[in-house]
Amino acid sequence: MSHPQPVARRMYDLVEPIGLVPYFADESDEALMALGLRKNWDAYFAGRAAPLGRGVPAEVVHAIFYNFAEGEVARHIPQIWELTTPEAALAARERGCVAGLRRILGDLADDPAVARAADLLLKAATSAPVQGRALYAALRTAPVPAEPVARLWHAATLLREHRGDGHNIALVTEGVGGTEAHVLHALSVDMPAKEFGRIGHLPAAQLEAVIDGMRARGLVGADGWLTDAGRETKERVEALTDRLAEAPYNALSPSELDRLVADLEPIRAAIPW
Structure with missing residues (x-):
């Protein structure tokens, strides 16, 4: 139900x-x-x-x-x-x-x-x-x-x-890649991407290339932080993840x-x- x-x-x-x-x-x-x-x-x-x-x-x-x-x-x-x-x-x-x-x-x-x-x-x-x-x-x-x-x-x-699989679906829907997902999360909590544990170990040039790609799509601004479009993307990913995670609880x-x-x-x- x-x-x-x-x-x-x-x-x-x-x-x-x-x-x-x-x-x-x-x-x-x-x-x-x-x-x-x-x-x-x-x-x-x-x-x-x-x-x-x-x-x-x-x-x-x-x-x-x-x-x-x-x-x-x-x-x-x-x-x-x-x-x-x-x-x-x-x-x-x-x-x-x-x-x-x-x-x-x-x-x-x-x-x-x-x-x-x-x-x-x-x-x-x-x-x-x-x-x-x-x-x-x-x-x-x-x-x-x-x-x-x-x-x-x-x-x-x-x-x-189950939720994680749905989260991946939400990321694919928004065109957010795997490393980009970590950048998106880090910046959404006001943490520089290079300080986020899951990606902080990556070579600086590799991580910067990912951020540059997000900047070119309007998700990250010239200042290195999320734009309004970037925050809206993060919000849509989380909202869809929640919607896709509802099904198990309908059994109760x-x-x-x-x-x-x-x-x-x-x-x-x-x-x-």
Whole structure:
């Protein structure tokens, strides 16, 4: 069912912090590195690309992940699959994330609210169409864990990748490339692009060429900041991303959605990012 008011942005605020556990809690990288991986970025690509399987080439992962600079994915894929398997990476990532989430939540991890939230969030997360959502569709094939904290994290990850696939669609719709998306975000929060972590490591000439291209399209001004057109583009991308992220929550009744929000609020409050 469709809800009277859009809910995707509200749910993003509650669910995204759970989906970010692999990137902020050390336990995830530690579990993946124990498989024999050599670098933190190996752990990132092994954990996130594992649902796609061993045989997917770097060019396809690059296209699906969307926002890495040329050549960055190929530094890790397929080499990581010489060190471990996608199945082992999936299991290690889940173990690490559950350990990290349990550490963060403390006694709250065993509260009945976590189990309720996990079940309702999973109902939403497994209800959306998969068409056009390559990473979400791949993750849908992964085993669903039974333990409540694991189910909660798994559901949040499904919703994160569903939204991420939709965000890529929104960026393509607006003609914003992968590195450009990072520039657009950095400048929208008044941060110089060269200081933004995801692109700050790029060679200065490479990053400046991206910004020059955006300047030529009227998105960035001569002063290096977003123009009105640039800010409007960012707003349209976010609005379309939210609209495309609504579908999972249509599986929940209004009372289920209210219950889910109430149960997620203390969980979100306990997560420090």
